[in-house]
Amino acid sequence: MFDNFPLWPVRASSGAATVDALYIFLVALSAFMSFAIFTMILVFAVRFRHRKGVEAEQIEGSLALETTWSVIPFFIFLFIFAWGAVIYFRERTPPRSAMEIYVVAKQWMWKLQHEEGQREINELHIPVGRDIRMIMTSQDVIHSFYVPAFRIKQDVLPGRYTMAWFHPTKPGTYHLFCAEYCGTQHSGMIGQVVVMEPAQYEAWLSGSPNVPLAETGQKIFAELGCSTCHRPDTQGRGPDLAGVFGKPVMLEDGRTVVADENYVRESILNPASKVVQGFKPIMPVFQGIVSEEQLSALVAYVKSLGQPGPGQTAGTSSAGPSNPPANEPAHEPKVQ
Numbered sequence: 001m002f003d004n005f006p007l008w009p010v011r012a013s014s015g016a017a018t019v020d021a022l023y024i025f026l027v028a029l030s031a032f033m034s035f036a037i038f039t040m041i042l043v044f045a046v047r048f049r050h051r052k053g054v055e056a057e058q059i060e061g062s063l064a065l066e067t068t069w070s071v072i073p074f075f076i077f078l079f080i081f082a083w084g085a086v087i088y089f090r091e092r093t094p095p096r097s098a099m100e101i102y103v104v105a106k107q108w109m110w111k112l113q114h115e116e117g118q119r120e121i122n123e124l125h126i127p128v129g130r131d132i133r134m135i136m137t138s139q140d141v142i143h144s145f146y147v148p149a150f151r152i153k154q155d156v157l158p159g160r161y162t163m164a165w166f167h168p169t170k171p172g173t174y175h176l177f178c179a180e181y182c183g184t185q186h187s188g189m190i191g192q193v194v195v196m197e198p199a200q201y202e203a204w205l206s207g208s209p210n211v212p213l214a215e216t217g218q219k220i221f222a223e224l225g226c227s228t229c230h231r232p233d234t235q236g237r238g239p240d241l242a243g244v245f246g247k248p249v250m251l252e253d254g255r256t257v258v259a260d261e262n263y264v265r266e267s268i269l270n271p272a273s274k275v276v277q278g279f280k281p282i283m284p285v286f287q288g289i290v291s292e293e294q295l296s297a298l299v300a301y302v303k304s305l306g307q308p309g310p311g312q313t314a315g316t317s318s319a320g321p322s323n324p325p326a327n328e329p330a331h332e333p334k335v336q
């Protein structure tokens with residue numbers, strides 16, 4: 001009977017049902033409170049209406065009643081907060097083994113790239129049952145990546161990476177929206193996410209020969225001359241990048257930061273902002289020289305350079321006067 005009257009979009013991700021449950025609870029609670037308040041208004045309006053010849057009677061407050069209607073909502077609100085927080089932290093914490101998609105938004109299209117090198121515009125093909133992590137940035141203004149069927153919406157900002165992740169559970173084609181007004185053709189900045197069976201996805205992937213993103217990054221790394229300074233030997237004027245990604249890095253000013261996507265990005269565009277301990281700020285600025293797509297490839301390349309052993313601080317020269325202590329704990333990469 002309600003087949004043509006969908007109140008909710010399809011639930012096509014692992015997080016969809018929990019988001020819906022909270023939403024349904026909020027709607028039901030609001031409906032119940034509205035009903036209760038309107039009923040009380042009606043009852044009191046009739047019961048305490050003005051009658052001819054009857055003096056109005058002053059009614060003093062009731063401490064028991066007032067405490068009850070303060071304490072009960074307090075705990076209901078705390079319960080809603082805790083429930084929402086659990087969903088929020090889940091949505092902000094991508095699993096470590098997620099498949100990664102690099103997204104560049106621009107007026108007015110979505111450019112998506114797979115680690116295997118496939119590029120897509122306004123269309124994203126992914127396999128069902130895998131964790132998918134989106135690493136997103138914008139070339140111009142603020143956009144917002146919104147797939148109702150997955151219950152995810154994430155602003156996509158110029159000048160940094162924002163992340164979103166989901167776990168598709170149902171093959172199908174789902175609507176992709178831009179959910180942030182971004183100019184004249186904002187409403188046309190739409191696309192689709194095609195969730196496929198794994199075998200089908202493999203066939204799609206191998207449909208066209210492609211250069212893996214990290215390999216493209218390696219080429220750009222060499223072309224821009226990065227490889228002349230970022231070398232494994234101690235003569236390198238910049239830190240060796242092998243094993244740096246995802247690990248804490250000691251900086252010249254004493255801070256320690258985790259080498260995540262945003263750190264790599266910033267260190268390419270504006271290297272002086274975070275100089276690794278033991279090195280001089282001699283790296284040229286690449287702001288305006290590398291495109292967002294080239295940045296994605298460079299980040300993928302740095303990521304691919306392997307992981308160091310536990311208990312090792314990466315990104316510092318193995319020689320040099322200011323070696324950090326070797327017992328720096330290996331933190332989990334910061335979740336964005």
Ligand code: CUA
Pocket residue numbers: 106107108142143144178179180181182183186187189
């Ligand atoms: Cu992009 Cu709205």
